[in-house]
Amino acid sequence: MTNPRDLKYTKEHEWARIEGNRVTVGITHYAQEALGDVVFVELPGVGDKIIEGEAFGTVESVKSVSDLYAPVSGEVVEVNDNVLDSPETVNTDPYGAAWMIVVEIADPTEVDKLLSAEQYEEFLAEQD
Amino acid sequence: MTEQQLKRTPLYEAHIAAGAKMIDFGGWEMPVQYKGILEEHRAVRTAAGLFDVSHMGEIEIKGPTALQTVQHLITNDAAKLATGQVIYSPMCYPHGGVVDDLLVYKRAEDHYYIVVNASNTDKDLEWMQENSLLETTVVNQSAATAQLALQGPKALPVLQRLTGVRLELGYYRFTRGKVAGVDCLISRTGYTGEVGFELYCAPELVRRLWDTILAEGHQGEEVMPIGLGARDTLRFEAGMPLYGHELGENINPLEAGLGSFVKPDKDEFIGKSALVLARAMGLKRKLVGIEMVERGIPRGGYVLAMAGKDIGFVTSGTFSPSLGKNLGLGFVPVEMSREGTELQVIIRGKAVKAVVVSTPFYKKDLKGGKSND
Numbered sequence: 001m002t003n004p005r006d007l008k009y010t011k012e013h014e015w016a017r018i019e020g021n022r023v024t025v026g027i028t029h030y031a032q033e034a035l036g037d038v039v040f041v042e043l044p045g046v047g048d049k050i051i052e053g054e055a056f057g058t059v060e061s062v063k064s065v066s067d068l069y070a071p072v073s074g075e076v077v078e079v080n081d082n083v084l085d086s087p088e089t090v091n092t093d094p095y096g097a098a099w100m101i102v103v104e105i106a107d108p109t110e111v112d113k114l115l116s117a118e119q120y121e122e123f124l125a126e127q128d
Numbered sequence: 129m130t131e132q133q134l135k136r137t138p139l140y141e142a143h144i145a146a147g148a149k150m151i152d153f154g155g156w157e158m159p160v161q162y163k164g165i166l167e168e169h170r171a172v173r174t175a176a177g178l179f180d181v182s183h184m185g186e187i188e189i190k191g192p193t194a195l196q197t198v199q200h201l202i203t204n205d206a207a208k209l210a211t212g213q214v215i216y217s218p219m220c221y222p223h224g225g226v227v228d229d230l231l232v233y234k235r236a237e238d239h240y241y242i243v244v245n246a247s248n249t250d251k252d253l254e255w256m257q258e259n260s261l262l263e264t265t266v267v268n269q270s271a272a273t274a275q276l277a278l279q280g281p282k283a284l285p286v287l288q289r290l291t292g293v294r295l296e297l298g299y300y301r302f303t304r305g306k307v308a309g310v311d312c313l314i315s316r317t318g319y320t321g322e323v324g325f326e327l328y329c330a331p332e333l334v335r336r337l338w339d340t341i342l343a344e345g346h347q348g349e350e351v352m353p354i355g356l357g358a359r360d361t362l363r364f365e366a367g368m369p370l371y372g373h374e375l376g377e378n379i380n381p382l383e384a385g386l387g388s389f390v391k392p393d394k395d396e397f398i399g400k401s402a403l404v405l406a407r408a409m410g411l412k413r414k415l416v417g418i419e420m421v422e423r424g425i426p427r428g429g430y431v432l433a434m435a436g437k438d439i440g441f442v443t444s445g446t447f448s449p450s451l452g453k454n455l456g457l458g459f460v461p462v463e464m465s466r467e468g469t470e471l472q473v474i475i476r477g478k479a480v481k482a483v484v485v486s487t488p489f490y491k492k493d494l495k496g497g498k499s500n501d
Contacts, residue, residue: 036149036357037166039447040425040454058476060425062165062446063357084423 003028003121004095008114011123012069015095018111023072026099027059027090030124035061038090041083043068043100048076050103052110057100059090068100072110078102137182138274138331139338146353153356154247156183161355168358169449172320176280177354178341181326182334185249186269187256189240197264198232198240200398201256203381205391209234214300214317217389219252220399224380224406228252229371231317233302241313243275245371259398274334278341279324279362282349287314287325290344295325299495308340319359321366321490364444365451367417367488373428373443374415374457382406383459385415385487413440414465417487418456424473424480426456431474432482439464442473450490457487 007015013031017024032038040060050056055067056076079101083089089098105111115123134157143150148159159180161168171177189197198206204217211234219227228248233241244252249270256266278287288295293305293314302315310333318324329337345351360370367385369375374384381390382403392404418426426445431438445456456473464471467486472479 036161037164039166040423042423060447062361062449063160065425065427 003030003117005117007095007117008071008111009117009120010069010071010114014069014071016071016111016114017099021074021105021108022077023074023103023105023111024099025068025071025101025103027068027094028120029094031066032091032094032098035059035064035066035090037062038087041087041090041100043079043084044076046076046079050074050076050101059087070103071114072103072105073107074103074105076101077104135183137180138334139180139182142335142338143180143353148353148355151356153183154245156246158183159353159355161357162353165355165357165361166449168352168354169361171350171352172280172322172354172358172362173450174281175349176278176282176286176324176345176351177320177358178338178345178351179277179279179354179359180275180334180338181277181359182274182331183246184270184275185244185246185252186273186275186328187242187244187249187253188267188269189242189256189260189264190238190267191264192238193261193263194238194240197256197260197266198242199394200261200396201259202230202232203390203397203399203403204232205394206232206234206240207394211236212301212303214302214315215389216300218375218381218386219255220381220397220403221377222398222402224382224399224402225377226371226375226379226381226384227255227377229369229375229381229386233313233315241269248371272331273328274331276327276329276334276337276341277318277320277324278327278351279318279320279322279354281323282345282351283322283324286341286344286349286351290340308337308344310334310337312337319366319368320362321368321488321492321494322362323492323494360444361446361449364446364455364457365448365488365490367457367490369415370444379459380406383411383413383415411462413459414462415443415457415487416460416465417485417489418442418445418458418471418473418482419485420454420456420473421470421481421483424475425454426458426473426475426482430456430458432458432460433472433474433479434464434470436479439471448489453489455485455489456482460484 057068202217
């Protein structure tokens with residue numbers, strides 16, 4: 001699976017879709033594959049503030065527990081309840097149905113730090 | 129530990145070829161999963177799965193005093209074993225803590241075969257040698273032995289097509305014979321809660337056995353290769369302890385619910401006085417099942433709490449694929465161990481509601497029907 005070109009990425013394997021000051025966040029195909037079967041997702045609530053680089057939630061596979069790191073800072077304005085109820089969508093549709101939260105960003109320049117799809121793939125290639 | 133230093137089983141190449149994800153498991157480079165833990169788990173519950181467990185340790189105890197040595201080492205009673213029979217037992221320290229849990233195979237009056245946890249093999253061997261009687265020899269056969277487990281409702285029909293040996297053995301019975309032309313010790317034992325077999329053979333022949341069983345499975349009954357990830361969820365649901373989690377140096381077998389494998393009526397054994405005393409004094413803590421009421425997965429090491437106080441800890445926990453629930457095993461004070469007791473699991477700093485439930489979480493009759501006891 002290729003990583004969508006219109007998204008931005010982090011080295012912690014989150015993706016971000018930037019639409020004005022609204023940023024939708026999920027985890028990448030690489031992340032879901034490394035995790036294996038995802039069986040539990042914990043996310044913040046609407047109105048919570050998240051801070052760039054800090055943990056904002058948790059994703060658990062059968063064997064492992066991993067933090068989700070915020071790609072940007074801001075206030076959570078939407079939470080995907082479907083992914084809480086059906087965590088397996090993280091494996092089946094990481095860039096679609098398994099979006100996790102929408103954040104309203106405070107500082108629009110923060111997104112400049114995020115990686116393009118090409119940069120993220122170069123980063124992945126260095127890891128192997 | 130670097131990858132070069134990890135030990136590999138004779139099936140390493142087969143695992144890589146099958147697309148396994150490999151991990152370091154107690155110094156062994158082992159497959160944690162092939163297609164996915166959930167799918168593999170379900171395959172064992174509904175059809176059959178094949179496991180490479182060649183990392184397990186095999187130790188031979190031989191000689192005229194072999195039985196006395198075995199009896200001295202383990203808490204269960206091997207005296208009543210018939211040749212061809214297996215028992216499960218803890219092996220304890222003098223203070224009652226557990227050195228390891230193991231299987232004892234009686235192969236002849238003067239010949240016992242002990243199967244131990246991979247990461248404990250060296251420690252166990254040393255312990256057995258230190259504590260063996262005169263005229264007993266204790267020999268590590270691990271390097272000369274490969275082991276497969278075929279488990280699940282289709283295990284018997286699949287394996288029967290590959291051998292002339294009548295496989296309708298009783299639970300915890302074993303025999304010898306050729307499977308797919310490979311000389312094996314065939315044992316009706318397992319670590320999944322399903323009917324199944326464990327096969328011991330020479331390392332150089334195990335690839336043939338592995339490939340033949342997987343191929344035989346394709347004649348209508350699918351046999352999937354299963355990694356250690358599903359092995360753990362399967363044993364967990366079946367309420368079988370894992371050394372380092374439910375058992376350890378600082379846990380006695382009575383607390384872990386293994387009282388029926390401790391036989392104080394037999395002669396002296398290591399740990400007897402401590403265990404007899406512990407039983408007489410009344411246990412302080414007990415291993416219980418825990419089911420989450422609120423959202424969360426209890427994981428090994430998480431604190432268990434009640435009314436703001438720490439009362440114990442989780443030993444193992446996961447999402448249970450067969451039951452679709454988030455479950456754990458853990459130690460709590462005996463007075464808080466009753467089914468229905470409400471407690472909390474501390475998950476990332478938050479107290480999350482859970483309740484004590486009965487174990488095993490998953491139960492299938494493994495003795496029924498085919499027993500020839």
